[in-house]
Amino acid sequence: xxxxxxxxxxxxxxxxxxxxxxxxxxxxxxxxxxxxxxxxxxxxxxxxxxxxxxxxxxxxxxxxxxxxxxxxxxxxxxxxxxxxxxxxxxxxxxxxxxxxxxxxxxxxxxxxxxxxxxxxxxxxxxxxxxxxxxxxxxxxxxxxxxxxxxxxxxxxxxxxxxxxx
Amino acid sequence: xxxxxxxxxxxxxxxxxxxxxxxxxxxxxxxxxxxxxxxxxxxxxxxxxxxxxxxxxxxxxxxxxxxxxxxxxxxxxxxxxxxxxxxxxxxxxxxxxxxxxxxxxxxxxxxxxxxxxxxxxxxxxxxxxxxxxxxxxxxxxxxxxxxxxxxxxxxxxxxxxxxxx
Amino acid sequence: xxxxxxxxxxxxxxxxxxxxxxxxxxxxxxxxxxxxxxxxxxxxxxxxxxxxxxxxxxxxxxxxxxxxxxxxxxxxxxxxxxxxxxxxxxxxxxxxxxxxxxxxxxxxxxxxxxxxxxxxxxxxxxxxxxxxxxxxxxxxxxxxxxxxxxxxxxxxxxxxxxxxx
Amino acid sequence: xxxxxxxxxxxxxxxxxxxxxxxxxxxxxxxxxxxxxxxxxxxxxxxxxxxxxxxxxxxxxxxxxxxxxxxxxxxxxxxxxxxxxxxxxxxxxxxxxxxxxxxxxxxxxxxxxxxxxxxxxxxxxxxxxxxxxxxxxxxxxxxxxxxxxxxxxxxxxxxxxxxxx
Numbered sequence: 001x002x003x004x005x006x007x008x009x010x011x012x013x014x015x016x017x018x019x020x021x022x023x024x025x026x027x028x029x030x031x032x033x034x035x036x037x038x039x040x041x042x043x044x045x046x047x048x049x050x051x052x053x054x055x056x057x058x059x060x061x062x063x064x065x066x067x068x069x070x071x072x073x074x075x076x077x078x079x080x081x082x083x084x085x086x087x088x089x090x091x092x093x094x095x096x097x098x099x100x101x102x103x104x105x106x107x108x109x110x111x112x113x114x115x116x117x118x119x120x121x122x123x124x125x126x127x128x129x130x131x132x133x134x135x136x137x138x139x140x141x142x143x144x145x146x147x148x149x150x151x152x153x154x155x156x157x158x159x160x161x162x163x164x165x
Numbered sequence: 166x167x168x169x170x171x172x173x174x175x176x177x178x179x180x181x182x183x184x185x186x187x188x189x190x191x192x193x194x195x196x197x198x199x200x201x202x203x204x205x206x207x208x209x210x211x212x213x214x215x216x217x218x219x220x221x222x223x224x225x226x227x228x229x230x231x232x233x234x235x236x237x238x239x240x241x242x243x244x245x246x247x248x249x250x251x252x253x254x255x256x257x258x259x260x261x262x263x264x265x266x267x268x269x270x271x272x273x274x275x276x277x278x279x280x281x282x283x284x285x286x287x288x289x290x291x292x293x294x295x296x297x298x299x300x301x302x303x304x305x306x307x308x309x310x311x312x313x314x315x316x317x318x319x320x321x322x323x324x325x326x327x328x329x330x
Numbered sequence: 331x332x333x334x335x336x337x338x339x340x341x342x343x344x345x346x347x348x349x350x351x352x353x354x355x356x357x358x359x360x361x362x363x364x365x366x367x368x369x370x371x372x373x374x375x376x377x378x379x380x381x382x383x384x385x386x387x388x389x390x391x392x393x394x395x396x397x398x399x400x401x402x403x404x405x406x407x408x409x410x411x412x413x414x415x416x417x418x419x420x421x422x423x424x425x426x427x428x429x430x431x432x433x434x435x436x437x438x439x440x441x442x443x444x445x446x447x448x449x450x451x452x453x454x455x456x457x458x459x460x461x462x463x464x465x466x467x468x469x470x471x472x473x474x475x476x477x478x479x480x481x482x483x484x485x486x487x488x489x490x491x492x493x494x495x
Numbered sequence: 496x497x498x499x500x501x502x503x504x505x506x507x508x509x510x511x512x513x514x515x516x517x518x519x520x521x522x523x524x525x526x527x528x529x530x531x532x533x534x535x536x537x538x539x540x541x542x543x544x545x546x547x548x549x550x551x552x553x554x555x556x557x558x559x560x561x562x563x564x565x566x567x568x569x570x571x572x573x574x575x576x577x578x579x580x581x582x583x584x585x586x587x588x589x590x591x592x593x594x595x596x597x598x599x600x601x602x603x604x605x606x607x608x609x610x611x612x613x614x615x616x617x618x619x620x621x622x623x624x625x626x627x628x629x630x631x632x633x634x635x636x637x638x639x640x641x642x643x644x645x646x647x648x649x650x651x652x653x654x655x656x657x658x659x660x
Contacts, residue, residue, distance in 0.1 A: 036370065036371075036376075037370065037378040037379075039376075040369045041366075041369035041370065041371070041372075043371045046367050046369075091371065
């Protein structure tokens with residue numbers, strides 16, 4: 001992956017290894033229902049619900065059977081999220097939340113996400129997750145098993161895509 | 166309503182036409198994901214999330230293709246809900262929300278619901294919905310088309326059960 | 331307390347020691363904001379948000395400084411909630427959630443709640459809480475210290491009312 | 496915009512007119528309760544709840560008495576949000592959500608936000624809001640009255656700070 005030809009320019013000038021807005025960029029999707037309680041008085045799905053949908057896809061992504069278990073005493077927490085709202089959503093319906101790692105650092109890694117209704121990308125998400133010590137709440141290095149798994153996900157081709165559940 | 170043989174005693178002495186805790190009592194199910202944001206600091210699915218799951222099943226039940234459209238100027242609103250928590254739920258997973266009318270009155274009707282994880286009934290819900298005028302916010306009689314549809318759902322056998330989506 | 335003059339008849343024939351719909355019946359209030367994300371596409375505060383508001387008042391009630399700490403190894407969980415929606419709420423605004431015990435049994439006790447906007451009672455809540463063993467998840471007897479505290483709250487006059495925070 | 500002396504460097508190189516992490520940078524605060532239902536199974540306030548808290552502060556900011564009413568037929572919608580999680584929050588408690596415009600363009604403007612617990616900044620938020628036509632859902636120019644109001648808020652000194660409610 002990661003070739004210059006696939007890089008998409010972001011507004012702030014950071015280039016990314018794949019186009020988060022293309023369904024074909026993802027190999028893992030989690031299908032979510034829009035709930036009536038996700039709507040707001042504007043009549044559409046409230047922006048806060050998108051954060052819940054992205055979290056749902058993200059937590060299921062790292063809950064996959066092949067994701068290496070973290071050692072005792074550490075946990076992943078969110079350091080940052082960016083959400084780009086591209087299209088409005090209306091109840092009822094379902095969306096597919098695609099999730100894929102973008103990069104990995106010493107104690108943190110970045111996930112890219114796209115919420116799709118059919119082929120249409122309605123929302124983009126970018127999340128920075130940090131590994132911390134449960135007791136001290138301070139960052140610790142990501143173990144090699146997780147780092148290797150993440151690195152493989154960054155570069156592996158997304159085909160065939162898997163849709164859960 | 167239904168035969169006495171099907172009536173199940175509630176704690177408060179009100180008998181019901183079918184056993185809300187049996188999966189076989191329902192003909193309509195809506196499958197919902199448990200979201201990570203549905204959990205609370207106790208470690209299980211928060212009681213508020215059950216209200217959202219019941220609403221999700223309820224709104225999809227009345228959103229079915231064959232449910233007769235309400236006339237302009239009126240809408241259904243909730244007057245009362247009762248939720249019995251029987252089993253705890255933990256993330257991740259899916260539940261099937263069964264929904265079926267229990268009785269119908271002049272301006273209101275009652276829905277019975279069961280949240281199931283496989284065959285296990287984890288939660289019961291009973292909801293009173295009232296038809297109101299959008300402008301005055303006062304109760305109005307349920308039109309015959311809706312009343313007939315609801316009455317048919319109360320007495321129709323729940324087989325074969327339909328699972329959405 | 332408990333005089334026949336104060337008893338209010340419920341729809342199901344159960345009488346209660348005080349009128350849950352009167353602001354003067356409560357000695358503890360927790361003031362909550364209505365959030366924009368509490369609204370739904372009907373344009374009012376969604377019914378699920380009321381469950382969150384009631385929980386907020388309830389958990390703050392038992393979080394008060396003088397509530398006796400539970401022993402290790404047990405916790406209170408919800409067994410049942412009933413919510414009566416009397417008036418619609420609209421964003422923005424604040425509500426005062428009044429909470430007061432109604433009765434206490436061997437392993438469980440009942441809380442009565444009223445959500446008020448000024449003097450108007452917009453919602454009633456009745457909750458059954460059960461004390462369970464954290465490991466077995468089975469009911470256990472409520473310790474005397476908690477039972478005495480609850481019994482005192484049931485019968486103590488609600489004046490002067492305290493508003494938090 | 497503001498003096499260079501007030502500019503704070505962001506991680507991505509964009510400078511801002513004031514330091515979003517300093518309580519003294521804001522002139523408008525909205526105080527919010529942390530709700531029990533805002534917690535998650537990690538034991539802290541869930542990241543999705545922060546999106547709700549930021550929205551709560553943001554919607555109250557534009558709901559102020561002196562904010563010029565938008566013309567019929569247009570509405571503000573979110574185009575983007577960035578949330579930086581700096582400190583964990585635990586139930587119960589209150590936070591003060593500070594909100595202040597950062598910049599204004601033709602059809603959109605940016606809001607900066609800080610969630611504070613006392614003097615500690617627990618979370619930063621940056622939101623892009625776009626004015627759209629209600630019918631076409633396409634961006635339209637921000638009217639002069641709103642633009643002037645926003646521009647004044649960007650440059651006006653934040654003292655004395657106002658805390659709602």
